[in-house]
Amino acid sequence: MAASFIPDFRLMWYLEELRRKEFVKFKELIRQEAWNRGLPPITGSEIRNVKRQGFAGLLKERYGEQQAWDLALSIFPKLNRKDLCEKAARESAIHAYRAHVKEKFSRLWCRESFTEVQGCFDQTITQEEGASLEDYFTPRAARKPHTVVLHGVPRIGKTRLLTKLMLAWSDGRLYRDRFSFVFYFCCRELKQLTATSLVGLISRERPDCIPITEIVAQPERLLFIIDSFEELCCTLSEPESELCSDWREERPVKTVLGSLLRRKILPEAALLLAVMPERPPGLQNILEHPNMQVLTGFQQSHRKQYFCCLFEDRGQALEAFSLVRDNEQLFTMCRVPLLCWMVGTCLKQELERGRDLAATCCRISSVFLSYVFNLFTPKDAHCPSQQDRDQLKALCSLAAEGMWTDTWVFGEEELGRNGIADADIPTLLDLKVFRKYSESVRAYSFIHMCLQEFYAAMFYLLDSPGGHPSPAVGCTEALLLTFLKKEKSSWVFVGSFLMGLLRESEQQKLDALFGSQRSRAVEPQLRGYLRSLTEQEDFLQQMEFPLLFYGLFEMQSDAFASQVMRGLRGVHLPIRENADLAVSAYCLKYCSNLREVCFQVSNVFEEERGLEPMISDLCVSGEIRILFEVLTSNPNLRNLTLTCTNLSHKDELVLCSTLTHPVCHIEQLLNSSFSSEGCRVLSFVLLRNNKLKVLDLSGNELEEGMPALCEALGHPDCTLQHLIKLCVNVGNFILWGHLCLAGLQPLSVPC
Structure with a gap:
């Protein structure tokens, strides 16, 4: 028990548990024990009328917190208070483990934190991070026990956050009343093991003085953190008959952790799993009611703050940050703390060597090469040794x-x-x-x-x-x-x-x-x-067009791009990030023989808040309009497909304006999704554009826009030949019937 420590307020709690006669006897026994140990004595007058709070303060002042607690702990058995002895043993074990955790994870932080900047994002958990982590295990309805899956790309900061979690728990700033023990398992380390048991894994993470039975006695007060789970290459798809339910049984590490995650061992315990996206596939469907969380790294404000701390001169920091912000791909990479450090370090070194930051920031390959060049070339030299x-x-x-x-x-x-x-x-x-x-x-x-x-x-x-x-x-x-x-x-x-x-x-x-x-x-x-x-x-059927486009964008050679791209007849471009827009627009202008293009615009992370992303439709920004420029710059283009793309009304206006441009020759507009207001605008296109022959409005459930659209479709100036998959509600079905009588050829039965 010598290693244990309980502050005076905790000692005060124990003294309050003593009955009046027990407290009187406790004071006398403390005096005797102090005398036996050769400690400074306590006189009778000092304790005669002292209350519990005053006596706790006296012991702390006379002997110090640790020694005062050791004295009190030796008296509880003499009072036949077994309950207090057992509780104190548990408290001491928990504290011993907390001290072990603090020491271990402080070392880990020092080893992993070479990218730290003084005064910026230290090991202390922020209020925002703490609130998010507490919320992870807030009971939702009757779904208990709780499993949280924290996923994020490599080096986005998962281990960093978990290290801060462990340190905050060891200091009592996080999960104070929720978890008695928190165990951290790093699969990078565990995959070196052959057979083990859950007891064996716990024993690797605890001081020897903590009895294992004490730990598992209250499984609902345990949190198991499993980091870098993808390192085990575990699918979690084993038949239940191959799993184990005994926490003492030795099995392969994959089996033990799989049994824990699938609630076969200590099913009441809480779990926090950190893993790369989609590793293993279908993870959400395998686990029991998982709380899926995305770690997105540095927010924009964090990146700016990081640059300001990295550079001694604030003006230089803001100049460098502004140039990085203008490069969408480079700025996105800086969400990863380590890459943010690398980019900032590179630009700081470039400034010190008198180089042009704008030239360095133009492409990510320029930044990476400058970083490596500075790494291996002395400051006063022109080349490495x-x-x-x-x-x-x-x-x-x-x-x-x-x-x-x-x-x-x-x-x-x-x-x-x-x-x-x-x-x-x-x-x-x-x-x-x-x-x-x-x-x-x-x-x-x-x-x-x-x-x-x-x-x-x-x-x-x-x-x-x-x-x-x-x-x-x-x-x-x-x-x-x-x-x-x-x-x-x-x-x-x-x-x-x-x-x-x-x-x-x-x-x-x-x-x-x-x-x-x-x-x-x-x-x-x-x-x-x-x-x-x-x-x-x-080959084109198998190629990922964005990968080619990003390569050409990095190279920035008009002659090279023209020769490579002129043979393309059709491209499929998924747009997932803002950077994809500029890259696609750059490359499409070199596709001189392009006849068909398909854009698939997904929801993207436009900006993050805290640990969870704020999902925002990229189209709302209006920047998708730069993609529509290809419709007027390439006279050979005939087919435009917009897959899974929800246009804002501003974007609908831009698209419709482009479709009526004299040099736009689009004949088929497929998988397009228009709002009711957009359909009113589209009706003008149908009257002015005699080149558009096929219109696909898949999935549109039109109400207010339907009459205007039907009126345009039935007009003598409308040359549209086929209308595909238009969903018509009952109220507009009569209008649809008039269109059919007018000679329009629907290619599918209306809804």
């Missing part, structure tokens, strides 16, 4: 192997094969190229997957990329083919980085980095290869 070049080439080789083998954590074998020696590791850790993967294993990863992708892209601009020691590493053409077909879901930027590095301004930096001009030989090779791909119909 030969030793630094060799180290950089080894990193590029390692990154490329990891991309092709789906490896993000590297051990001694992978490091050695690619030319990275043990002596290099401390330097790479100091440079913040690597981060230690775990405390128990000698393994390392790049500080972020995006940086691994960037190093891998640079590998293909080295002198001899074909000579890789791993046979799994493909050639440049294989890289582009795999990327554009998205055969590897983990590849996000590598193809865009490769194409972005072919810009003349980036080639000059690459020449300085590697001491060669290999990149200039790659550009015509890739241009010819991409042009041949875009002329193959079977």
